[in-house]
Amino acid sequence: MIVEANVPLKLTLFGEHAVVYGKPAIAYTISENLKVRVRESEKFYVASDNLQLKGIRVDLHEFKIENENVKKVISYVTEVINYFSEKYGFNNERKALIEIESNVDPSVGLGTSAAVVVGTVIAYSKFLGLDLQKQDIAKISHEIELRVQGIASIMDTHTETYGGFLLIRENKVENLNIPVPLTFSAGYFRRIMTTAEMLRNVKNLKDRDPSLFNSLIDSIERVTLEAKEALISGDIDRLGELMYVNHGLLFSLGVTVPILDQFVSMSRASGVKGCKVSGGGGGGAVICTKDQRAELLMNALGGRIVNANPTFQGVTVKLI
Numbered sequence: 001m002i003v004e005a006n007v008p009l010k011l012t013l014f015g016e017h018a019v020v021y022g023k024p025a026i027a028y029t030i031s032e033n034l035k036v037r038v039r040e041s042e043k044f045y046v047a048s049d050n051l052q053l054k055g056i057r058v059d060l061h062e063f064k065i066e067n068e069n070v071k072k073v074i075s076y077v078t079e080v081i082n083y084f085s086e087k088y089g090f091n092n093e094r095k096a097l098i099e100i101e102s103n104v105d106p107s108v109g110l111g112t113s114a115a116v117v118v119g120t121v122i123a124y125s126k127f128l129g130l131d132l133q134k135q136d137i138a139k140i141s142h143e144i145e146l147r148v149q150g151i152a153s154i155m156d157t158h159t160e161t162y163g164g165f166l167l168i169r170e171n172k173v174e175n176l177n178i179p180v181p182l183t184f185s186a187g188y189f190r191r192i193m194t195t196a197e198m199l200r201n202v203k204n205l206k207d208r209d210p211s212l213f214n215s216l217i218d219s220i221e222r223v224t225l226e227a228k229e230a231l232i233s234g235d236i237d238r239l240g241e242l243m244y245v246n247h248g249l250l251f252s253l254g255v256t257v258p259i260l261d262q263f264v265s266m267s268r269a270s271g272v273k274g275c276k277v278s279g280g281g282g283g284g285a286v287i288c289t290k291d292q293r294a295e296l297l298m299n300a301l302g303g304r305i306v307n308a309n310p311t312f313q314g315v316t317v318k319l320i
Ligand SMILES: Nc1ncnc2c1ncn2[C@@H]1O[C@H](COP(=O)(O)OP(=O)(O)OP(=O)(O)O)[C@@H](O)[C@H]1O
Pocket: 048, 050, 051, 072, 073, 074, 075, 076, 100, 101, 102, 105, 106, 107, 108, 109, 110, 111, 112, 113, 114, 116, 156, 193, 194, 195, 196, 278, 279, 280, 281
């Protein structure tokens, strides 16, 4: 028996980083996904064909002989195993091979870390014979992402668990009913930092200059709440304008890099209604109002386009 979880990846429309400090954010699930498969094995293994360390296969019992990079990369999975052993008393008596498959590169600002956690939580818990509700999956996954990263909001884990367009506010998620069929152009550029590193940079700014930091995240809050109204009323012109403003505020927070700024700036000059960095920054994902010019520019600048069509189902699991 193999348990397979299918997790949609996500894009953040507004409010990333600020959401970590209690501000609202808007995210939605897209038509790209990550799969996690769990099956019985004589030892614990994690396998992924998709990491920079291509084709790694790690024996979790001989962890200490593996290098720090490997340990770090698979820590989202090992924390899930630790969680079920600590909280549910599974003393690793049922060992598993955990395989991760995705056609999107890891760490690109599309919530791949949350997808690994949500997928492993749902598939591994089912493998252990537990039948967790979505509410539990979301809560446990957030706890684990937070443990690994040190800093994290509920946004990515909750969005990928539930699916659709969500407003994240005060540690809760609200479904946004969007009246018009809405889609975006999105892709990603090579990333030089992980989200965990970007989160630490932002925290440094907060510690160094709290008053400047607060005024930036207050502005992000205002933009996000106005964007919610624009989304609900289908006002794409206003939405686009607010995306550029949010990008500017993320530039001010120090999470953009030259290629992203160049792309956003060139998109604006060529008439695209709105564009911004999406997710943790430091390279990685960008999102624009749907526009062929944005997609051409992305290609021309060396980015990779992703399928940004919205999905509404959230994580699913099946036995194969
Ligand atoms: N295919 C995969 N196989 C194994 N681990 C993965 C895979 N994809 C992502 N990961 C894990 O997630 C980490 C990337 O997390 P990170 O938060 O930096 O990126 P992200 O979630 O795509 O971006 P953001 O949080 O901004 O949306 C990787 O270092 C690795 O630990």
